[in-house]
Amino acid sequence: MTPDKKLPMREKMLPFAPPDIREEEVTEVVETLRSGWITTGSKVRRFEQAFADYVGADHAVALSSCTAGLFLSLWAHGIKEGDEVITTPYTFAATANVAIHLGARPVFVDVDPDTFNLDPGRLGRAITPRTRAILPVHFAGQPCDLEPILDTARQRGVPVVEDAAHALGALYREKRIGSVGDVTCFSFHAVKNLTTGEGGMITTSDAGLAARVRVASLHGMDRSAWEREGTAGAWRYEIRFPGYKFNMSDLQAALGLPQLRRLDESQRRREEIACLYAKALGDLPGVTIPRLKIPGKHAWHIYPLLLDLEHLRIERDQFIEEMRARNISTNVHFTPVHLHRYYRETFGYKEGDFPVAEDLFRREVTLPLYPRMTDGDVNDVIEAVKSVVRWSTS
Numbered sequence: 001m002t003p004d005k006k007l008p009m010r011e012k013m014l015p016f017a018p019p020d021i022r023e024e025e026v027t028e029v030v031e032t033l034r035s036g037w038i039t040t041g042s043k044v045r046r047f048e049q050a051f052a053d054y055v056g057a058d059h060a061v062a063l064s065s066c067t068a069g070l071f072l073s074l075w076a077h078g079i080k081e082g083d084e085v086i087t088t089p090y091t092f093a094a095t096a097n098v099a100i101h102l103g104a105r106p107v108f109v110d111v112d113p114d115t116f117n118l119d120p121g122r123l124g125r126a127i128t129p130r131t132r133a134i135l136p137v138h139f140a141g142q143p144c145d146l147e148p149i150l151d152t153a154r155q156r157g158v159p160v161v162e163d164a165a166h167a168l169g170a171l172y173r174e175k176r177i178g179s180v181g182d183v184t185c186f187s188f189h190a191v192k193n194l195t196t197g198e199g200g201m202i203t204t205s206d207a208g209l210a211a212r213v214r215v216a217s218l219h220g221m222d223r224s225a226w227e228r229e230g231t232a233g234a235w236r237y238e239i240r241f242p243g244y245k246f247n248m249s250d251l252q253a254a255l256g257l258p259q260l261r262r263l264d265e266s267q268r269r270r271e272e273i274a275c276l277y278a279k280a281l282g283d284l285p286g287v288t289i290p291r292l293k294i295p296g297k298h299a300w301h302i303y304p305l306l307l308d309l310e311h312l313r314i315e316r317d318q319f320i321e322e323m324r325a326r327n328i329s330t331n332v333h334f335t336p337v338h339l340h341r342y343y344r345e346t347f348g349y350k351e352g353d354f355p356v357a358e359d360l361f362r363r364e365v366t367l368p369l370y371p372r373m374t375d376g377d378v379n380d381v382i383e384a385v386k387s388v389v390r391w392s393t394s
């Protein structure tokens with residue numbers, strides 16, 4: 001179709017996911033800059049403790065990213081060359097890349113069309129004697145159905161490493177994500193529900209695993225500089241093994257602490273916006289809204305709208321251009337990992353391998369959703385969606 005010429009238009013482009021940085025963060029960062037200690041130190045320790053308390057986990061280890069957390073979680077479980085790691089194709093590539101970094105093969109399991117999440121019913125068939133870990137992703141903030149995944153994993157004696165990059169604030173039944181599985185990895189990348197610019201955290205109830213990840217995140221040193229500071233023989237440390245450099249700095253933690261204090265308030269606003277979208281778009285022919293499928297709480301990191309293409313005379317990409325023409329930024333989450341060129345060429349994956357994920361991808365448009373959106377902004381998005389649907393069905 002030729003572009004719509006008569007557009008209802010807000011004055012300025014609505015950004016997709018700007019960070020929510022307030023005066024409290026600025027103050028905390030400036031204090032840290034003036035404190036004389038800017039890398040891993042007391043602020044990181046406080047952030048870890050506050051985070052563990054928030055999700056209800058025994059241990060939390062702050063890292064440079066969620067990717068580092070996923071990598072170290074697999075590393076700590078001894079994943080190596082020749083192993084297989086089961087995950088979902090409907091994720092950001094980092095989830096599968098980390099298996100490859102350790103020499104393992106990422107094995108994908110197609111998703112549930114209602115949730116975009118790894119379908120536990122298909123899990124059994126993907127397991128082989130080489131399976132060493134299962135890595136589910138709580139897509140958009142919708143918790144995976146963890147019980148059957150954990151059951152399958154326990155029967156096979158393999159760990160479940162959760163990618164909770166989208167799921168800070170989500171509940172699985174009555175438990176917070178981060179307190180359910182074996183090890184859970186969170187992201188504080190700029191667009192996530194809590195941001196430290198870049199950063200990540202793992203939570204676990206396994207003290208030994210937390211200790212291994214901590215040491216591995218800082219060169220394999222037995223004592224960090226912060227732990228040695230001011231003690232006799234502070235200069236002395238030992239390398240237990242050649243570790244990595246995945247620690248979080250106090251500057252990052254200074255951003256995280258006030259954001260964590262504000263998290264419940266931010267999550268309430270996210271939920272409010274999701275409710276406004278649901279009310280306005282839930283019955284609109286041409287689109288399908290996301291809905292929480294199991295008891296618990298959605299973290300509403302993103303709002304993945306599905307286009308019912310048989311209803312519309314345009315494809316997803318043109319829908320996005322029409323939203324842009326109405327000054328609304330949208331996005332697409334995600335190109336299924338198996339369709340990326342490297343994955344096709346290296347592992348032989350091809351179009352058609354995971355039809356549910358591929359169908360969702362063809363139809364997905366992510367609407368803006370962040371605490372700083374005003375009701376007016378939300379309304380502009382709603383009106384733009386309705387207008388594009390109206391135009392593309394006329």
Ligand SMILES: *Cc1c(COP(=O)(O)O)cnc(C)c1O
Nearest residue numbers: 065066067092094165187188189
């Ligand atoms: C953002 C994201 C990651 C990576 O997080 P980083 O902190 O940037 O490493 C991993 N998985 C998913 C699903 C993500 O959205």
